[in-house]
Amino acid sequence: MKSIKSQSKLSRHVLTATKNAESLIIQTLDKSPDVRTLKKLHSRIISDPNLHSDTSLAIKLMRAYAARGKPEVTRKIFDRISQRNNVICNVMIRSYVNNHFYRDAILMYKSMLASGIMSDHYTLPCVLKACSASDDLRFGLQIHCPAVKKGLDLTLFTGNGLVAMYGKCGNLEDAKRVLDEMPCRDIVSWNSMVAGYAQNGRFDEALEVCKEMESLGVKPNPGTMASLSPAVTNTSKENVMFMKKIFLGMSKEELVAWNVMIAVYANNSMSTEAVDLYLQMETNGTEPDAITIASVLPACGDLSAVSLGKQIHEYVEMRGLKPNLSIENALIDMYAKCGCLVEARKVFDEMQIKDVISWTSMMSAYGRSGKGQEAIELFSKMQDLGLAPDSIAFVSILSACSHAGLLSEGRNYYRLMTEEYKIVPRLEHYTCMVDLLGRAGRLDEAYTHIKQMPMEPNDRVWGALLSACHVYNNMDIGVVAADHLFQLAPQQSGYYVLLSNIYAKAGRWKDVTLIRSIMKGRGIKKIPGVSNVELQDQVHTFLAGDRSHPQSEEIYEELESLLGKMKEAGYVPKTDTALHDVEEEDKENHLVVHSEKLAIVFAIINSKPGILIRVTKNLRVCEDCHVAIKFISKIAEREIIVRDTNRYHHFENGICSCGDYW
Numbered sequence: 017m018k019s020i021k022s023q024s025k026l027s028r029h030v031l032t033a034t035k036n037a038e039s040l041i042i043q044t045l046d047k048s049p050d051v052r053t054l055k056k057l058h059s060r061i062i063s064d065p066n067l068h069s070d071t072s073l074a075i076k077l078m079r080a081y082a083a084r085g086k087p088e089v090t091r092k093i094f095d096r097i098s099q100r101n102n103v104i105c106n107v108m109i110r111s112y113v114n115n116h117f118y119r120d121a122i123l124m125y126k127s128m129l130a131s132g133i134m135s136d137h138y139t140l141p142c143v144l145k146a147c148s149a150s151d152d153l154r155f156g157l158q159i160h161c162p163a164v165k166k167g168l169d170l171t172l173f174t175g176n177g178l179v180a181m182y183g184k185c186g187n188l189e190d191a192k193r194v195l196d197e198m199p200c201r202d203i204v205s206w207n208s209m210v211a212g213y214a215q216n217g218r219f220d221e222a223l224e225v226c227k228e229m230e231s232l233g234v235k236p237n238p239g240t241m242a243s244l245s246p247a248v249t250n251t252s253k254e255n256v257m258f259m260k261k262i263f264l265g266m267s268k269e270e271l272v273a274w275n276v277m278i279a280v281y282a283n284n285s286m287s288t289e290a291v292d293l294y295l296q297m298e299t300n301g302t303e304p305d306a307i308t309i310a311s312v313l314p315a316c317g318d319l320s321a322v323s324l325g326k327q328i329h330e331y332v333e334m335r336g337l338k339p340n341l342s343i344e345n346a347l348i349d350m351y352a353k354c355g356c357l358v359e360a361r362k363v364f365d366e367m368q369i370k371d372v373i374s375w376t377s378m379m380s381a382y383g384r385s386g387k388g389q390e391a392i393e394l395f396s397k398m399q400d401l402g403l404a405p406d407s408i409a410f411v412s413i414l415s416a417c418s419h420a421g422l423l424s425e426g427r428n429y430y431r432l433m434t435e436e437y438k439i440v441p442r443l444e445h446y447t448c449m450v451d452l453l454g455r456a457g458r459l460d461e462a463y464t465h466i467k468q469m470p471m472e473p474n475d476r477v478w479g480a481l482l483s484a485c486h487v488y489n490n491m492d493i494g495v496v497a498a499d500h501l502f503q504l505a506p507q508q509s510g511y512y513v514l515l516s517n518i519y520a521k522a523g524r525w526k527d528v529t530l531i532r533s534i535m536k537g538r539g540i541k542k543i544p545g546v547s548n549v550e551l552q553d554q555v556h557t558f559l560a561g562d563r564s565h566p567q568s569e570e571i572y573e574e575l576e577s578l579l580g581k582m583k584e585a586g587y588v589p590k591t592d593t594a595l596h597d598v599e600e601e602d603k604e605n606h607l608v609v610h611s612e613k614l615a616i617v618f619a620i621i622n623s624k625p626g627i628l629i630r631v632t633k634n635l636r637v638c639e640d641c642h643v644a645i646k647f648i649s650k651i652a653e654r655e656i657i658v659r660d661t662n663r664y665h666h667f668e669n670g671i672c673s674c675g676d677y678w
Contacts, residue, residue: 352380
């Protein structure tokens with residue numbers, strides 16, 4: 017009797033200890049432990065017969081390993097469970113999906129059905145997500161049929177999964193039909209539909225869904241903005257303003273909303289707005305993350321806002337956001353656009369991992385600054401490391417050869433691309449070759465190259481030829497190029513101006529007048545020149561003939577004084593490309609107030625002697641400004657970097673890096 021009582025007491029003690037151990041393990045698993053702790057708990061469970069057979073513990077262990085990115089361990093635990101149900105299978109499927117093993121998730125679902133285990137409203141959303149991520153519309157359709165039979169398509173989560181799957185796979189009509197038939201919809205339902213249209217470039221329909229949401233009293237959230245963002249690259253200003261309206265209606269604590277709006281501005285050539293919004297975000301106290309940084313850095317580069325770019329770089333270092341390929345590539349791009357090649361190369365050299373974009377960005381930076389040999393050295397080093405150049409890398413090296421006048425090297429790279437790497441030339445490669453030949457003065461060969469293209473040349477190809485004709489005063493081929501350009505890009509004022517300048521150089525003023533008459537008849541206006549210069553963390557913008565700046569009077573006085581010194585040094589205004597057949601004095605007065613001259617003089621007045629000046633212009637620098645800035649760099653003893661739409665110009669001691677061809 018005493019022995020029986022002792023055994024009973026021992027059993028209760030063991031049971032209590034087991035329950036305590038189980039409780040402690042559950043508490044630890046619920047706290048998302050690291051992999052090392054998980055392994056210890058796992059060993060404890062395996063070694064204890066009472067815990068080893070506990071299915072609920074196994075499920076928690078599976079979830080914990082999945083959360084730590086270990087779906088292969090989750091699968092081992094799953095395989096050891098003899099009695100499986102849909103809960104266990106759902107955990108396994110979700111483990112695969114959350115770790116991006118989408119094909120495995122689909123195979124797991126098929127195995128589950130083959131074992132006679134029925135799916136439920138938790139299973140289908142996960143499998144549909146796997147179909148979406150792997151663009152498997154065919155299997156998604158197979159899931160939809162049984163979902164309808166069971167009535168699961170009417171549940172919120174399954175309905176949302178169907179909308180997302182059809183939208184991601186491009187079947188937008190079925191996505192909209194599912195959305196319209198859902199008896200209950202939430203913000204995820206609407207955002208999935210918005211994302212479907214946006215990902216397929218149908219921005220107008222995406223906007224209509226947003227308007228339908230609002231009409232039904234559903235307030236857009238940061239997820240809505242994130243869903244819209246794929247479609248707002250190079251879109252209309254009206255669409256950007258619609259995004260701004262959504263953004264303004266949101267809480268300013270939402271980092272996602274800030275990130276999307278900054279990216280929208282940056283991707284639509286609204287760099288000033290992107291930088292301003294970033295500064296507002298800082299003022300608001302919202303801390304930027306890696307996505308914010310990668311989005312705003314290109315805008316800093318576009319504005320040559322190198323001071324702000326350096327501050328952001330310091331923030332990246334302070335917050336330990338490196339290594340991060342997107343940020344580091346964006347830093348290279350920003351420094352390169354600002355003409356800071358030393359800083360760009362330092363970021364490049366310090367990168368632990370480099371991809372083709374990293375190499376391409378650095379080569380492009382050297383190329384646009386006229387440092388073709390440096391670009392060639394990088395290209396060779398990339399090959400030596402076993403990294404195969406892609407078509408974009410060849411665009412960079414061909415462009416570098418073009419800007420540096422390396423004709424034979426450019427031809428060799430073109431041959432390497434087509435014959436060794438078997439890359440089919442795209443329009444960008446043809447543009448580079450036409451530009452390369454044009455720079456060398458081989459206009460007939462460049463024209464022949466265009467005529468032999470297997471596809472129709474675009475405006476950039478003909479534009480490269482027209483630019484070469486402008487430099488070498490080849491009117492015959494220039495007129496042919498212009499004729500094609502007026503058909504391909506009838507509203508692009510720059511091409512009319514180039515042809516007009518070719519006529520003006522030849523003194524054919526009747527033809528100049530004719531071109532201006534055509535422009536007027538078509539409602540085409542010459543795009544006003546705009547130049548940006550950064551000073552003390554603020555970007556100052558100047559238009560041609562601008563007198564709106566608070567320091568305008570001082571700027572014009574200094575410009576007049578500088579002009580006198582330039583003429584004494586031998587400067588003669590290049591009035592032969594002025595658009596009007598008017599008096600030389602009037603032409604000269606028109607040229608002297610171009611925006612880049614005003615920006616440079618402003619920087620000279622407001623910065624210490626010897627400080628480098630950086631200017632960004634929205635148009636190509638005109639010939640007169642190019643000559644004038646060479647004189648200014650020598651007289652003012654300043655290094656001046658001007659980035660126009662075609663390249664970087666490094667002016668120092670009266671010489672420009674472009675060799676007077678751009």
